[in-house]
Amino acid sequence: MQVTIRDLTKVYRGGVRAANGINLTIPTGMFGLLGPNGAGKTTLMRMLAGILRPTSGSIQVGGYDGTTEAGRRQIKKTLGYLPQELGMYPDLSAREFLDYVGILKGMDDRKQRQQRVEELLRMVALSEVAGRKLKTYSGGMKRRVGIAQALLNDPKLLIVDEPTAGLDPEERIRFRNLLSELGGDRIVLLSTHIVEDIAQTCQNLAVMKAGRVIFQGTVTEMLQETRGKVWTLAVPGGAKPEGNFTVVSMLNMGASVQYRVVGEPLPGQQATPAEPSLEDGYVWLMREQGPNSAHVLAS
Amino acid sequence: MTLQLPALWGALRYEFRMQIRRPTVWITFALFTLLMIALFQHPATTFEETYTRLLKQESLQKVLADWAFNINNYLPICVGALLAGRLPRDRRTRVDELFTTMPTTRGTRLWGKLFGAMLATTVPMFLIYLGGVCFIASYAHNLLAIPLAFPTFIVVALPGLIFISAFSLACTAFLWSPLYQFLFICYWYWNTLWFHTDLVSLSRTLLSPIGLYTVMGIYGLNESSSGQHPIHITGTPLQAIASILLLIATAVVAMLALDGYLNWRQAQQ
Structure with missing residues (x-):
């Protein structure tokens, strides 16, 4: 059916x-x-x-x-x-x-x-x-x-x-x-x-x-859609990083804070690519499909 | 309105079960009966005085019809008021939405609700009636009063109860149920208890839910036994049958209208 x-x-x-x-x-x-x-x-x-x-x-x-x-x-x-x-x-x-x-x-x-x-x-x-x-x-x-x-x-x-x-x-x-x-x-x-x-x-x-x-x-x-858009950023002191991304999670490591972000980090930021999870994919879609977006990914 | 009989029977059983378990049903009838007893404490109008006198003058069947008629003058107030909350409860508990996703039609559920809840609410009323019947049977030394009491109750009281119950379900689809209860009690007081011949009232028409034309036309009663409410109307057996049919037909129309209204409201969502 x-x-x-x-x-x-x-x-x-x-x-x-x-x-x-x-x-x-x-x-x-x-x-x-x-x-x-x-x-x-x-x-x-x-x-x-x-x-x-x-x-x-x-x-x-x-x-x-x-x-x-x-x-x-x-x-x-x-x-x-x-x-x-x-x-x-x-x-x-x-x-x-x-x-x-x-x-x-x-x-x-x-x-x-x-x-x-x-x-x-x-x-x-x-x-x-x-x-x-x-x-x-x-x-x-x-x-x-x-x-x-x-x-x-x-x-x-x-x-x-x-x-x-x-x-x-x-x-x-x-x-x-x-x-x-x-x-x-x-x-x-x-x-x-x-x-x-x-x-x-x-x-x-x-x-x-x-x-x-x-x-x-x-x-x-x-x-697959989200691959290449998920990053981890380790920021000493814990100051919130800036850039065209959405913070998915943050983990306090003591001396630094590790951020998991979806989007595009700034070139100077030491970002490491991460394997996307479904949650990352969801966040990516929500970002991409903003209120003014006409782009629909539905297949 | 398509009726599915097994589902109708099932809905009837569960509506009956849920209503008869409600303590409110029993408490309301108990309090109302006590109130009636307190109000009619005049020595000339007590139950015992009235029916011992009546049994000496009239046939057993006529006495039973009179008792059913008297019961049907007051206790339908409880039936109407207690049924008023049954339909809003389905919305409040959200079962209405869940049941809409099932193959049984809304009409079937509504008829199950009408008969199940009405019969359950009628049980205390019938028990009060049966108490009086037992007194009449023992005073008359005639056990025939017991089997006679059942058809008498069905003929005199049931058409009016179906009529009232259908309206108590239908009106609460668009009226706040406490408001409906208030209006219903006012209507009953004006229409039935305040039995003045000079006022326009449904009570002296064929649509009288207290069974006026039935007791006159079928049982030959021409005056309420208590003597408080002289009727001053005569009725024929044909009028009695017309009254019963009219009450039931009006109830059917009210239920069909309710089903149609609820379907329309659903379509408008």
């Missing part, structure tokens, strides 16, 4: 253009959607999930047209969606909530539905507390309920919006691994502004900024 998005635009009331002619092809497997807050990632996901209607453009999920009511109905049958802020009824237990979601997802056979609920509760390690009311759950536990509800119907398209936001490091790793396992035979669209999450899980990614896709390709291609 493949998701094809063409010239997708969403203009909210008041004229806010949250998505501005997005073109994107999403193949099977894990696909990362990266971008700063306000880039339009959530708007794009909500359009894919059928919550928002696009102003113009087309969405094709498999053989279904996501801009028509009939197409949306078909897409919903194969969809799992984990929003940034998961809605749940606080007075239901996790088991009850999942059962209810199963019903709404069209899983009519009670026995099969209950088996699937128990299977997913085991998978997200919530079996022991499945009878407790959701309002007593921690943020991490609620996220796990969220992924369980998204997986109930064994979706072919799984959309997860900022799934690791607010999780502690251990929970984050656990969650990332879980998503990676799921990405084998379905499309998992992972939206985040945490670069590390994409670096650890996705082969393909797109970067969004101001409602547009400014890069689409593989992680390797993105790193």
Whole structure:
């Protein structure tokens, strides 16, 4: 299956253009959607999930047209969606909530539905507390309920919006691994502004900024774009170096401070080329695609 | 509006479960019943006095209809007020957005919500009614009162409750629910409790949610037993059926309008 998005635009009331002619092809497997807050990632996901209607453009999920009511109905049958802020009824237990979601997802056979609920509760390690009311759950536990509800119907398209936001490091790793396992035979669209999450899980990614896709390709291609633009600078005394670059990190070494920068250091500065990371690539793209830039790297 | 029956049944069960577990539902009915008892402490109008007198004069069926009618004069205030928060809660907890991504239509969920939440809220009302029925059965030494009580309640009270519940869901789609609750209680007071014949009121029309035409047309009641609210209206069985159908049809229209409005609002986002 493949998701094809063409010239997708969403203009909210008041004229806010949250998505501005997005073109994107999403193949099977894990696909990362990266971008700063306000880039339009959530708007794009909500359009894919059928919550928002696009102003113009087309969405094709498999053989279904996501801009028509009939197409949306078909897409919903194969969809799992984990929003940034998961809605749940606080007075239901996790088991009850999942059962209810199963019903709404069209899983009519009670026995099969209950088996699937128990299977997913085991998978997200919530079996022991499945009878407790959701309002007593921690943020991490609620996220796990969220992924369980998204997986109930064994979706072919799984959309997860900022799934690791607010999780502690251990929970984050656990969650990332879980998503990676799921990405084998379905499309998992992972939206985040945490670069590390994409670096650890996705082969393909797109970067969004101001409602547009400014890069689409593989992680390797993105790193290739950034090669030769990442440097380390050791500055004695720690005075902040100047130049046409962005400081990605700084490490205090005692007598000097080591800066990692993306851009072009001044000729006199003793800069050493460094191997780019995905974070460097992201910073480079954000620099290049400034508010006035017309250059789009999307392939 | 496409209805998916298994999902409708599922939504009904869960809405029922969530509503019946709410302590507010039980506390509201308990407090309101105590208030009613306190207000009607006049010796001539106590429950015991009224129904022992009535049982000597009227048939058991008529007495039960009168009791259902009296219950339906007051307790729907609680039903309407308690249902007002159900739709805004879905927005507040964000389940509305999540459920929109699922194949079950919004219409199916709305009907499940209507019937599930309404039936759960009706349980305390029905238990209060059943308490009175038990008294009537024991005083009349006639256990037939128990099986008769069920269809009487369904015929007299249920159409009005469906009507009220549909409006309590629909109106809170565009009205702040505490404001709706206030307006609803005012409406009920003006329309039903303040039963003056010289005022324009829905209560003396076929759209009376208290079951006025039903008790007159089907059960032959022509005056409220308490004697406080002389009705001064006569009703035929045909009018009773028309009233029931009209109440249900209006509820259906309100629900269809709600579904249409919510779909339109979603499309406008």
